[in-house]
Amino acid sequence: MIRLSIPLRQALSRLSLPVLIAAALGTMLLGKADTALVERTRMAVADTLAPIYGLIAEPAGAVRDAVQEFRFLAALREENARLREENDRLHRWQAAALALDAENSLLRAQLNYIPEGAASFHTGRVVADAGGTYARAVLLALQPGIAIRKGQVALDERGLVGRVTEVGNRSARVLLVTDMNSRIPVVLEGSRARAMMAGTNGDRPRLQFWPEGTPPQEGERVVTSAEAGVFPAGLPVGVVHWSEGGAAEVELFARLGRMDLLRIFDFGMSGILPPEAVARPEPRARH
Numbered sequence: 304m305i306r307l308s309i310p311l312r313q314a315l316s317r318l319s320l321p322v323l324i325a326a327a328l329g330t331m332l333l334g335k336a337d338t339a340l341v342e343r344t345r346m347a348v349a350d351t352l353a354p355i356y357g358l359i360a361e362p363a364g365a366v367r368d369a370v371q372e373f374r375f376l377a378a379l380r381e382e383n384a385r386l387r388e389e390n391d392r393l394h395r396w397q398a399a400a401l402a403l404d405a406e407n408s409l410l411r412a413q414l415n416y417i418p419e420g421a422a423s424f425h426t427g428r429v430v431a432d433a434g435g436t437y438a439r440a441v442l443l444a445l446q447p448g449i450a451i452r453k454g455q456v457a458l459d460e461r462g463l464v465g466r467v468t469e470v471g472n473r474s475a476r477v478l479l480v481t482d483m484n485s486r487i488p489v490v491l492e493g494s495r496a497r498a499m500m501a502g503t504n505g506d507r508p509r510l511q512f513w514p515e516g517t518p519p520q521e522g523e524r525v526v527t528s529a530e531a532g533v534f535p536a537g538l539p540v541g542v543v544h545w546s547e548g549g550a551a552e553v554e555l556f557a558r559l560g561r562m563d564l565l566r567i568f569d570f571g572m573s574g575i576l577p578p579e580a581v582a583r584p585e586p587r588a589r590h
Contacts, residue, residue: 422535424568425449427475438504439482440468443475443565451475454533456568462539462556463487463527464565475567479559480540481508488530489540489553493523497530500540500553507544507552519543519551535570 427443445451457464457477465485469476478485485502491513498513510519519525523543529536541555 422568422570424566425451426564426566428564429562430474437468437478437482437484439479439485439502440465441477441479441562441565443477443567445473445475447473451567452569454572456534456538456570456572457565458538458568459557459562459565461558462541463534464557464559464562466533467567477565477567480555480557481505481559487534487540488528489525490528490536491517491519491523491543492526493520497528500525506559507546507554510543510551510553513551519545521545525553532572535572 425445427445429441430444431442432440443457451467451470453467453470455467457466463480465477465479465482467475468478480487480500480502481504482502483504485500485508487500487508489498489500489510490496491498494517496514496517496519498519499511500508501511502508510525513519521543525540525543527534527536527538527540539556541553541557544552544554546552
């Protein structure tokens with residue numbers, strides 16, 4: 304091992320920094336002086352290292368693919384386990400549904416049940432948000448000759464929209480369930496409690512007059528009731544949502560903000576009765 308004297312080591316340590324700076328400046332000047340030479344040198348180094356990079360990339364890519372395949376197989380195994388569990392659950396629900404169907408058939412036979420006929424309907428296109436007398440109503444364009452009457456029920460593909468309030472030869476006006484003049488008897492499916500759904504001119508109507516001790520539950524389904532003979536029972540309306548102010552509102556199934564086509568159903572209900580159908584008291588005879 305060569306031992307350097309202390310003065311020589313001190314001199315070399317003092318010279319190392321200037322030498323490195325000079326080498327860096329020289330490299331920069333060389334690059335500025337002959338750009339083509341630097342580029343050729345850089346590409347020569349790249350050409351030399353490219354096959355080495357290729358050899359390294361192949362096993363790295365194989366390892367990466369193997370890791371991805373392993374992750375895919377693990378995810379597939381979890382998905383298969385979830386599907387098997389869901390399939391078992393569906394089989395249990397199928398067995399329960401078949402048992403209930405058999406029970407319903409037996410009860411209907413014992414009660415001499417007569418099934419209701421299918422309701423007829425006509426389809427109309429929403430052409431205007433023409434409120435007229437009401438704040439929340441839409442105008443439908445109908446084909447000539449279609450028999451539409453007041454009180455018939457309007458639904459979209461998801462649920463209840465409203466009912467017909469005015470009828471023309473080629474148009475009809477539908478009062479939406481959100482209008483403040485709308486009052487619809489409904490049933491809470493969870494508790495079977497009856498209530499009244501009243502429009503507020505907002506996006507969500509409110510529930511009123513439910514029985515004491517059976518308040519609406521968050522997320523509970525709301526369907527129509529057959530009270531007053533205006534709506535048939537069981538039409539889907541929405542789900543219960545309690546507002547921040549503590550009001551029981553209904554998140555509607557129907558998309559009132561994106562209506563294009565509506566179906567007007569004739570369920571054979573009395574609907575809105577004309578004046579001549581309302582019973583009047585007989586005049587008292589004079590003595």
